Amino acid sequence: MKRGMSRRRFMTSVGAGVTTAAAVAAAPRVARGSPVAEAGRRVDLVLQVNGSRRRIAVEPRTTLIEAIRDGLGLTGTKPGCERGECGACTVLIDGRPRYACMMLALEAEGAEVTTVEGLMRGEALGAVQQAFVEHDAFQCGYCTSGQVMAVEGLLRQHADPSLEQIRQGLAGNLCRCGAYAHIFAAAKKAATLKGTGR
Ligand code: FES
Ligand code: FES
Structure with missing residues (x-):
């Protein structure tokens, strides 16, 4: 079975999920002792x-x-x-x-x-984390760990991403503080740091 679901695919499959939920709601109750009853x-x-x-x-x-x-x-x-x-x-x-x-x-x-x-590299920040600090790529910080991981994933696919690739790579990560310009700059800096072996 395919593990998890890509973020884009999840969004496009929500409609199908509603239909499935309706079907489940109409199904007979699960018998005691079934895998569902033993959840x-x-x-x-x-x-x-x-x-x-x-x-x-x-x-x-x-x-x-x-x-x-x-x-x-x-x-x-x-x-x-x-x-x-x-x-x-x-x-x-x-x-x-x-x-x-x-x-x-x-x-x-x-x-x-x-x-x-x-x-992390021991007690030292990894390249993406370091770039976020250098570019003040956060305000409240609540989205930050997710943004960092999205950038890390992006850079594993594209070592030197364009701004458009960065935008697309981070499209599934919202920042309610609107720190996007700093986050995008941090992504670029992280690519540079990784390119120099940091
Ligand atoms: S997408 Fe998982 S907490 Fe919002
Ligand atoms: S820094 Fe506050 S939500 Fe992104």
């Missing part, structure tokens, strides 16, 4: 996060962001809307940006999950 049970799961194998017990309905924050204590990933609209929860799944609020923890098993903590 409260916990299952053991091994996640590969920031290069480490992490064992965790979750309910099948647990989202990836819940597992990351509440189960593993990695609170750098922020919950915003928690419905696939803002991008605050962005992490990398096998190097690609994904909304952690729109993915079950179970779906991430077997993938390499990277959170903002995983970009």
